[in-house]
Amino acid sequence: MKRVYLFILPFAITVITLTLIRCDKGKVEVICAGPFKTLIITLKYPNDNPVLLDSSKVFWVGNNSYLEQNPLIWELSRERGIYEIVGDGMRKELQNKKEIMRFSGYLNGDIVCEKDVLVGANNCHIEYLGTEKLIIVIPY
Secondary structure (H helix, E strand, O other): EEEEEEEEEEEOOEEEEEEEEEEEEEEEEEEEOOOOEEEEEEOOOOOOOOOOOOEEEEEHHHHHEEEEHHHHHHHHHHOEEEEEEHHHHHHHHHEEEOOEEEEEEEEOOOOEEEEEEEEEEOOOOEEEEEOOOEEEEOOO
C-alpha cells in the first residue's frame, strides 16, 4: 500500500514550493514540484544603474572547473545587471555539500568583480549558504 504525504513549504515570501513525499515499503522518495531556483548576483553602479558586463565566469573551486553558461539567458539577464551563479540543474552535485563558486565579472578586459559564493543543496533546491547579500556596487 502506497501512501502519499503532501507538505507545503514556504519557498520565498510570495512563492510556495510543493513537496511530495512518497513512502513505499520503507523507502522514502521525495518528489519536488515548484519553481526552478537560480542563485544570482546583482551588479550595479552607485546610481543604481545595472553593470553590463562584457563577460563573466563561474569557477567551481572544489571541482576545479568552470560552469557552462547559457548565452541567451546570460544576455537577457545582463540587461538588468543580474548574473547566474548556479541553478537547480546542479542540485544533485551540490546536495548535502558546501561548495565555493567563484564569480568573476569582466568589463573592458578587466575584472571588475570577483566574489566567492558558498552554495549547497537540499532535497529539492540549491541553497545560498552565505550571509552577505549578493548585490555588489561597482565604482565608476
